[in-house]
Amino acid sequence: MSAPEFVRFALIxxxxxxxxxxxxxxxxAPTVQGELERVLARLNAGIRVPVxxxxxxxxxxxxxxxxxxAVLPSRWAAAELRKSLNALLPRSxxxxxxxxxxxxFHPRFGARRRSYAYQVGxxxxxxxxxxxxxxxxxxxxxxxxxxxxxxxxLVPGExxxxxxxxxxxxxxxxxxxxxxxxxxxxxxxxxxxxxWRFHVTATRYLHHMVRxxxxxxxxxxxxxxxxxxxxxxxxxxxxxxxTSPPAPPEGLFLSRVxxxxxxxGNDPDxxxxxxxxxxxxxxxxxxxVTTAAPGGLPPxxxxxxxxxxxxxxxxxxxxxx
Numbered sequence: 001m002s003a004p005e006f007v008r009f010a011l012i013x014x015x016x017x018x019x020x021x022x023x024x025x026x027x028x029a030p031t032v033q034g035e036l037e038r039v040l041a042r043l044n045a046g047i048r049v050p051v052x053x054x055x056x057x058x059x060x061x062x063x064x065x066x067x068x069x070a071v072l073p074s075r076w077a078a079a080e081l082r083k084s085l086n087a088l089l090p091r092s093x094x095x096x097x098x099x100x101x102x103x104x105f106h107p108r109f110g111a112r113r114r115s116y117a118y119q120v121g122x123x124x125x126x127x128x129x130x131x132x133x134x135x136x137x138x139x140x141x142x143x144x145x146x147x148x149x150x151x152x153x154l155v156p157g158e159x160x161x162x163x164x165x166x167x168x169x170x171x172x173x174x175x176x177x178x179x180x181x182x183x184x185x186x187x188x189x190x191x192x193x194x195x196w197r198f199h200v201t202a203t204r205y206l207h208h209m210v211r212x213x214x215x216x217x218x219x220x221x222x223x224x225x226x227x228x229x230x231x232x233x234x235x236x237x238x239x240x241x242x243t244s245p246p247a248p249p250e251g252l253f254l255s256r257v258x259x260x261x262x263x264x265g266n267d268p269d270x271x272x273x274x275x276x277x278x279x280x281x282x283x284x285x286x287x288x289v290t291t292a293a294p295g296g297l298p299p300x301x302x303x304x305x306x307x308x309x310x311x312x313x314x315x316x317x318x319x320x321x
Contacts (some may be wrong), residue, residue: 007074009081010101010264011051013066016092017249018133021055023066032057032093039088040070043081054107054257055114058208060249061321062134065115065256068105079271081152099270110263113179115201115256116210116321118247119186120218122195134215135186135195142166143221148183148196151230155181163233164213164243165206178202178276181213200254200321210321211246219244233299254319 013032021029025037033051041281054067082098089095119135121127122142126135158177165174179201185199199212216233219225225244231237238302 005072006071007076008069008071008101008103008105009076009078010105010107011068011070011082011085011095012052012097012100013062013068014165015027015062015066015095016133017057017060017062018035019090019092020059020142022059023053023055023063023098028049029119032063035090035093036068036085037068039085043084044072052107055205055254057252057254058249061254062250063254066254067111067257069101069105069107076270078269080208081213097270097272099264100267102265102267103282105263105265107257111257112260112277113201113203113258114205114254114258115180115258116198116205117255118198118200118210118214119251119253120196120198120214121186123193125188125192126194131219133250134253136248137283138195138218138222141222143196143218144223145183145196145221147221147227148198148217151220152181152183153199154231154234155213157234161206161209163239164209164216166208166212166246174206175242175304176202176204176206176209181296199255207319208246210252211249214247214251216244218247254321266275 013036017032019030020035024031025031025033033053036051037049040051041047043049049070049072051068051070057063057066078098078100085095085098104228120143121131121135121137122139124139126132126137127139131137149306156178158175160174161176162174166294181198182201183196183198186195188194197211198217200210200213216225216230220227220230223315229241233243244284
């Protein structure tokens, strides 16, 4: 049997969201999808290579676990593709892993759970330019940890999230199931306390949903409103209360996307090769956290591309955090 002319690759991306107007292609604005497609076209004799992501991220939002697919000529191997992409992409985008996947693998429709992390800085060090690009510095009236925990404990469940969304998707409704939600201490690489980190895992997210949740929980934990109002917003249809302003995008990371076991197939063409104790699919066994610590993640300073973008046909990706 002859080799296929084209093959599908899955990529796991990290990106610093500050230079970009979100993930999705936009007219005359730099986006992560646009940069990735620009570089892929350069590697494909100028022919556009459309990419599909597991979901959208908004302007300024980061990722350490965005899953993307691209179809390329079969002459490409995973190691060569990963090396070439990382050599040509701006420093604000990094390809962690490339692997050949079955033709039926779809990063959006196949995803079963998506996780986000949000970082809140509560110490003066969090205002450092090496940290504030990755967190929301809240230095006056820092949040009460017990109230944060009590608020997060109310979040898991299947319900309408309309109250926590800037906009919904009429075709898909406003319901989603949140499996996990918790606040944990945010520590620097040397163990220095920096603040708090919120983790949430759900089937899908409405527009700005995580940021509205964080903003409202922070208002509760800082004493600006009672916990009972947050409870009402979550559990009382037509609640008379409204959410607090959304948390800023800089602290938000798309950290993890999970798929059914075996969804990535078992093709040996992948780079880097998995560690001996890493038997799960790459996007489902990564730690659902990201840390920006002194001496760790520096801010990326690549200037945004100045050449115009043209909007290409794309799928209506799921709601984002």
